[in-house]
Amino acid sequence: MKLEKLVGDRFREKPADCVVESHALMLRGGYMKGVSNGIYSSYMPLRRITRKIEQILREEMDAIDGQEVQFPVVMPASLWQESGRYESIGKELMRFTDRNQTPLVLGMTHEEAAVQLVREYGQSYTRYPFMIYQIQTKFRDEARPRAGLIRVREFTMKDGYSFHTDQADLEAYYKRCLEAYRRIYARVGIPEVLAVASDSGMMGGSVSHEFMLLTPIGEDSIAICEACGYRANMEAAECIVRNVRDAVSHSLERVHTPDCHTIEELCAFFGCEKKQTCKAVVYQQNTDNRYVVLFLRGDLEVNETKLTNVLGCAVRPAEITPESGLAAGFISPCGLNADCTVLFDRSLQNTDNLICGANRQDYHYIGLDMARDVGAVEYRDFAKIAERGICPHCGAPAIHISRGIEVGNIFQLGTKYTEAMGMTYQDEDGNTHHPVMGCYGIGVGRLAAAVCEAHHDDFGPIWPVSIAPWQVHLCAVRADNDAVRACADALYEQLQARGAEVIYDDRTVSAGVMFSDADLLGVPLRVIVSPRNLKQGIVEVASRDKTFSKSVPLETAAESVMHILNGMMHQ
Template identity: 40%
Template sequence: MRQRDLLTTTLRETSADAETINHQLLLRAGYIRQLAAGIYTYLPLGRRVLRKIEEIVRKEMDAAGAQEILMPSMQPTELWKESERYDVYGQELMKLQDRHKREFVLGPTHEEVVTTLVRGEISSYKRLPVTLYQIQTKFRDERRPRSGLLRGREFLMKDAYSFDTDWEGLDDSYVKMFSAYQRIFARCGLDYRAVHADSGAIGGEGGSHEFMALSDIGEDTIAVCSHCDYAANLEQAEVRTHAADANSDLLEIPTYEKFHTPDTIDELVKGLNILPEHIIKTLIYADEGQLFAVLVRGDHEVNEIKLGQFLGTSDLALADYQTVQDVTGVEIGFVGPTELLLPLYVDTAVAAMSQGVSGAGEKDYHLRNVVPGRDFSLERIGDFRNAVEGDSCPSCGEGVLHLHKGIEIGHVFKLGRRYSDKLGASFLDAAGNKKSIIMGCYGIGISRLMAAVAEQNYDEEGLVWPASLAPYAVHILLMSVKDKEQVALAEALYKQLTQLGVQTLLDDRDERAGVKFKDSGLIGIPVSLIVGKDAAMQKVQYMSRLTNTKEVLDISEAIMRITTS
């Protein structure tokens, strides 16, 4: 492609709306343009990157035995009511009526449509398993679209759905998709982790994993082991009990004693030189009217998902100020475990303390020398807190956990019978019994992935695409269109590389060298060939953005390096 002809205007200024690097650079380098909030046009460079991602995804899906289909965006609203998701999605569903006042939604996902499709096509176990996928535009009416392609209202997705006769079959289908996802993200050059996750609005009875691209702008926090491949959403990350911390010398610690603390806990920490990890926090929770206390260390936070799982409830919440006052007789800040008449749920890290500082159950007073097990009950111990930086890995035990922010780029779910039951997708087994099909679903945000890769791959000049996704493999920069030798060499190189099948962009614009370097830096093609003053000697400068190196090479050597790399 000749850059003279390319519909790409690079921008020197950063748009005020663009808060994230990927959004700024994709706009500035001429990959995308906004049409409306969360709705983008892909310019030629952006479309090329998108197509490369599509092709990687398509190849890996096909290799995993999935079959490509294409389902409509317009879905009859009745289907969403049948599956009982119409209200769950609520305002995020884009809705419309046709001229006959029939109601449709624009699909944000296709469980309803695909389940109805398979219900009509498959009736016997002989036709199972099957996995279907599509690459398609999706719609979601985000309340606050942001970060460019990361959270848009119209976006490109790959969604896949597996159909099996039983849970073992689903496990196989799930593993196949999981492995395909690993290959896809690796081929896209992403630094990512697969984490155990919650199923959210998609629902389902089985497990679920999220694939997270590590990035400071991510909306999720994940805990990642420094040693093994363990990774989990913060809500799901287990905390390992440190046997070493366990309390073994109870008797030597004197009886707890009250001291005056009219200030807040923060001032207390500062004023008395008490470290947060020496404080025992007492929080009062309510679960359908039943009150109980949870104890965590001062530097830890209660993980309500873990607590709920331990208690077998999803309905717990912190008790309000008045309730705490009524039950304990003091303000929240001075509640302590020693004389509390409520069940105590003690986090393992508290249980492992030899002694600590807690509220005294009396206004303006705390206690010191509070010993877990001696001064309050350790009947109910569990993992009730969020993991923190430096916790040891619950999987290998050797590494420590580091917390990262992550961008969700893929999600795999074991749906089970969630949709096949509701929509009546069943099959006859070998014995002639009617059973519900066991489903899984698997999504990748294609356009979001483009943003995540951009967010992970840039330098001070602009984007730096991995070779697998770069819009072109080589960028020839013709320094002066007025120098005949340079023109001849650049044209010859362009022709030769193109004939060799190398996707090449030739900057043949009548612009100053500085402009060309700036634009090339922004666009981020991994290899540049600079045709300048050495052209007369049939030499070019070979520049790699990935390794940040420059070399003057004979053109034959430059071509050799490109075609063999």
């Protein structure tokens, strides 16, 4: 491929609206162009990268007995009504009707389509287990697309679905997928990706893992124990609190606290720590607008994923009206008479001498003893795990919170979809059961962006050779020089004949422009032919990551380049 024929421009300036480097570099380097919010068209360099990623995905899925299929992008709403997700999923699911007024959806995930494809096939136990996968375009109407390909609305994804006769068989296959995913990340150049326990969310199921590339620009928060290595998404991490009651439990007393609406103002007023307070956080259920009051210790934050899992519906911060019966900023677990759902975080268990609201404007209680003053209530885990928090695995106060990009996920779905959609099989005794499912996803574009985040410098991406758009970037400096032109043309032909993927820059531009464009394309191996090099009878060969630069004899340049390239490919 000659660079002068490559469609797409490259720019030196960073776009003003880019918050992450991968987004900026892919726009600057002519990899993609924005079409709409969260929707992009891809130029050839990105397509070559994603095709290589897709091939790696196919090879690894085939290696664990996966069979490639393809589901439709547009599906009838009736499939999603069968599973119950047509009503339960919010605006992320794109719903529309065709000319016959038939309700349809754009696929954001394909569990329903997978069950529909195989539910007649899988009627006998003799046909299990099996796994089907696809690499397909999907659409999710994200409320806040950001960061280029990291969070988009239209995307390409590899998603696989396995079917089993029992949970034990699923768990055995799940481990195979876990190892396959580790191989995938190593092959694309980011072996440092971590598998972390996660919340299953709208997918359902009891066990799930996300694969995270730790980076400060990541959208997800990861709890990592520095003592034992425990890892979990903050949404799923258990928050453990150890309370010790004071030697003397004081009596409950109401105190005038003018203008103390927040925990910070309350602590300043009493000269106490946040952990000595009980705060109320108020939500409304999206389904019926009912108020939900959650009480927890004042130094902790609500984990809304845990809350919605318990409630079974989405929530939003409440708009507290005078008719609600709630005294905003002064809500108390003692004597609360409002019509609302009241929940208690277990951080309040075994506590006394707390400060809390008094259900009256400008008043708080001191001396709150939960057991004495509130009585027997159910305590559940609703709080976010915090920095230096207690590890749920080893019990050490060694939790560190890191940021990460999710680059894949796997779920043990159980029978959520097969039961809802009436998929059954008969065992060897003629008894009927619902198959057990697993689900395995990787976003192709997001994975490319994550690799770019992990491998770049100030000048452009540094693509691993396994997924680089080309393997060799041949630069003819001073291509208007007949000797340079003849040497570079010959080397171009020789490298291609030996199977190398070469992008050839023979434009009559300055060396600065040529090398700047080469940096933006990020090809791992650069070969430079120039008048100065020819005088010395050499060709310069350098790596994009600047780990080496060497001169090779002109007469053996093609063989030398291929030797270096083969070494990079087998590192």
